[in-house]
Amino acid sequence: MRIVVAMSGGVDSSVAAALLAEQGHDVIGLSMQLYDQRDGGQAWGTCCTLDDLHDARRVAAALGFPHYIVNFERQFQETVISNFVQEYAAGRTPLPCAHCNSDLKFSTLLDRARGLGAEWVATGHYARVDQAPGGRWLLKRSADREKDQSYFLFSLTQNQLAGAMFPVGQLVKAEVREQARRLGLAVAEKPDSQEICFVPDGDYASFVARKDPSVTRGGAIVDTEGHQLGTHGGVHRFTVGQRKGLGISAPAPLYVLKIDAEASTVTVGARDALDQTRLTASGVNWIAIDAPSSPVRVAAQIRHRHSPGAGSVRALPNARAEMIFDTPQPAITPGQAVVFYDEDVVVGGGWIE
Helix, strand or coil: CEEEEECCCCHHHHHHHHHHHHCCCEEEEEEEECCCCCCCCCCCCCCCCHHHHHHHHHHHHHHCCCEEEEECHHHHHHHHHHHHHHHHHCCCCCCHHHHHHHHHHHHHHHHHHHHCCCCEEECCCCEEEEECCCCCEEEEECCCCCCCCHHHHCCCCHHHHHCEECCCCCCCHHHHHHHHHHCCCCCCCCCCCCCCCCCCCCCHHHHHHHHCHHHHCCEEEECCCCCEEEEECCHHHCCCCCCCCCCCCCCCCCEEEEEECCCCEEEEECHHHHEEEEEEEEEEEECCCCCCCCCEEEEEECCCCCCCEEEEEEEECCCEEEEEEEEEEECCCCCCEEEEEECCEEEEEEEEC
16 A cells, blocks of 8 residues: 655654555655745754754665655745734734644645555654544544644544544554664654744744734733733733733732734733633534534543543534533633544544634
């Protein structure tokens, strides 16, 4: 079986490719060039670099399968970076990894794979895909709960899941590194990438301001009664739940409760005001079930490291959904994803409004 493997140059995708090759599949490695490597003015992180492309090619050569680099600079700019800037400018907190996975990696690579005579795209994600008895494709958590990445994959369609493989989803990280050592891969001890590739220093505000100078329009920081407590240099500098870097002093800690980009105001308040029991989501993708007209019990995760909260979700018109939690959840943040789980199975997910 011919399988295209998306190779980032890291240990996870390298082991995914190696395991498939070892099983006798006809493997083709593809690495994405996401930016102009000659651009010296842009600092990039520990993924998507020339070194990573070299590592991917070196693994493919050692294992004896072809490797190609595909230029996705335009698609990356349009689907990931532009969304990132627009979301911060709108007072929301973006989730670029989810957009990169669904809007770029799987949608575009699946087309490329089929052009190469392959029906499958494999990646090094920590997730699992399975098919239910009725034929519906299911997305599941990985065996390694600490590394699980199903949260970032919630928007994969049935067509994309039907052509997706996650060979390391049955392994924990220590086992992946052990497999890399067994196979003699040069990336066996390569550290994981931790930051967003296009903002390696973590200074999101400066990155957004460089891309869109209009975001630096100042405004007021107010309390829940509307009283002005201070001023700010742009709503892109804030996210719901933020405590540090507010630039104001108060007798008790204050947290960002709401961001109004149109009015250019940031509302702050006490920690307990962050707790909410209800959210709505847009762009909802139902995976395990059809859109439920009546409430369905799920555990909903509102951030990558958030412990899922139990409650009920129901579908709303126009690909929206309403989630009501049994207990209040902290800092429900517009722009982040909410993903609904039934134990290990991803029921669906959408973007928090």
